[in-house]
Amino acid sequence: MVRTRQPNDRLVARPRQRRRRRAGTQRRGRSLMVMKKARSAVALGVGAALMLAACASGAAEDKADDQPAGGSTGPVVAGEATPDAFKGSKFAFSGHGGTSQEAQDAILKDFAEIVGANYAPDGPPELAKIQAQVESGQVSWDLVVLSDVVANDPELCGTLVEKIDTSKIDTSNLPEVAPLVECGVPMNANGWSLAYNTEAFAGADDMTWERFFDTENYPGKRAIYSAIPQLQLEIGLLGDGVAVDDLYPLDVDRALAKYDSIRDDLLFYTTGSESQQMMESDQIVACLCWSGRVYTIIDNGGQWALSDEAPPQLRIDYWGIPKGGKNVDLAHAAINYFLGKEQQELWQTETAYPSMNRETDVELSEAADAVNVLDERFNANRVDIDFWVENQATLTDRWTTWVSQ
Template identity: 35%
Template sequence: MRRVLTAGVTLMTVSALAACGAAGSGDEQLTVVMWGGADQKTHVEEAVEPWAEDAGVTVKQDSPSDYAKFRAQVESGNVSWDVVEVEPNFAHTACEKGWAEKLDTEVVDTSELKAEEVTDCAIPVLEYAFTIGYNTETFPGDHPTTWAEFFDTEKFPGKRGFWKYATGAMFEAALLADGVAPEDLYPLDIDRAFEKLDTIKDDIVFYETGEQQQQLVASGEAPLVQAWNGRIFSAAQEGQPVANEWNEHLLSYDQLVIPKGAPNADQAMDWMAWYVDHPEAQAGYANETGYGPITEDAVEHIDEDVLSELPTSPENAAKRAAIVDYAWWADNYDEVTERLNEWAAQ
């Protein structure tokens, strides 16, 4: 999984569009853009190709999602992408700025989706959680089960891994550790969060990719990390000594948006409607990746051993602290990013 790209930076993009195996019989096409790699391959195979085969649509792909390129395509009127996986703070901005198409809710039924995960221009494509990931050899017995314990370096010694990214829920975790009630998290008190982070700054190790995150916790270099649940899930599946602690997890999600002027916007909405209405397709992706589906109906299609590692499971959902408020982050991302970079460099 990606979770390394930002809205204000021009990013490398694969220039060639690779056709998927789902070749339609007519001229209709859909260009899908996600974060690339095995995750995109799985998502397209499980949740795009079945629709395309039935609809007679040729699926093409590009990667990774690139916010600067997204905006440039729209502003130049030369749009080649049809549906793009993005982070919700960018989806909010794109909708507000007119860079994204408004969804036709007569086509895309959003009534079964979490209201917090839907906007006029976007629906969720997956859910994931920021959990306490820990090394099971370093902590074979007691391990931190709250963010307050995560910040307690005396009781639980060792380095702490954080994603060096403003919207990576580091500030939410710091405020929860400092005693802020989950329902009072937003608007975030960034000054207070930095003060709490100062208390463990010498023990913080930053990661920028999912691979780095896994390596840090599995090797024991940072036996505790604020994790993306799917990364811990996949590492555990490979036999690494890691596990997710679900208490006080922070729920996050990615969204799908259609760039304004997309040449195949109608097909994009048709696929989005199909995806919402096909929980088995959502579950197929979840079973492979450890990232959650977007509707409750998908739960019955998820393997039992995988369900226990998803934020979607009833047991884990009950342990959630909060859903990340990406509308707040859309307004504050740039300012907090600048402060984070300055703080990390000190």
């Protein structure tokens, strides 16, 4: 079922719990253990299915269209995959790189080995590239990461990306904050957050959005993302004293004027890795950036923090299947595998991003907890996706012009 949201919905935060496994510690040693467990679950599921099949007789042949992805004969279960279901197929995934894609690759490669496919990672999944593939009829990517705007755009759903067949994916344990949409399955919830250098602001209270724009009392260079206005226009208004509940419709002139007030102290980054490099090399003292990039710095001993006095602006990234792809069933099966409990525990351990499975059981390390934007202390705000679906193109043009001035 597709869940709709009212504008300015606030997050319903789950209370923090102590977890058994520590996410963010011994980050590279856990993949094999997780995947062995996943394979065991697959083997048990397949064995049980074979036993049931041997005991059954006279059953009518199921229609192919009613079959869940991966050739399974029963209800799909997140995290499971059928051995050799796609033997010999090429499985091409396009992601955004960094630690996120490293974790995605670890999980999806294991999926490909189970189902007998040849895994081919690629990226980045730029919208123009997806459009070119679809329009030419030469779709080379089977699975991509979509922005929330693309996944929620009714003009692109069914034309640029396939509608999701929910009979082929177990979405029963998706978190409430990340709803399923017609053409996308939640992949990640990430917060556009205020990161700051704790040495540069030693002795000061936690940074607020207002203080991000106060370079007189809190001097130093700031960094923002050059590519898109989404999330950043909201932050400009928050920094100018606008209440969260009064953000929409956005006053774009006011937001840009607020950024103009510190233009001499602004640097622009074009990729997540560049923002991380700016923080690590002390080019900046504060940043509007992905929480996962800040986690990597903190985990490596860097003197950076996320402010819990500046509500992060939350966006959801989605799994998407390009329209007209050759392996639509394989893509559905891959998404279903990725949503498994063990796979999501690996995802959270490797990236410190939230799990998309409510059954995961991970104790956060100090570094991971420091960027856990879904924790109630951050009071994260979900952007009004309906506003952005309607206005993204126009505001992106205006943002690009402003950045280039």
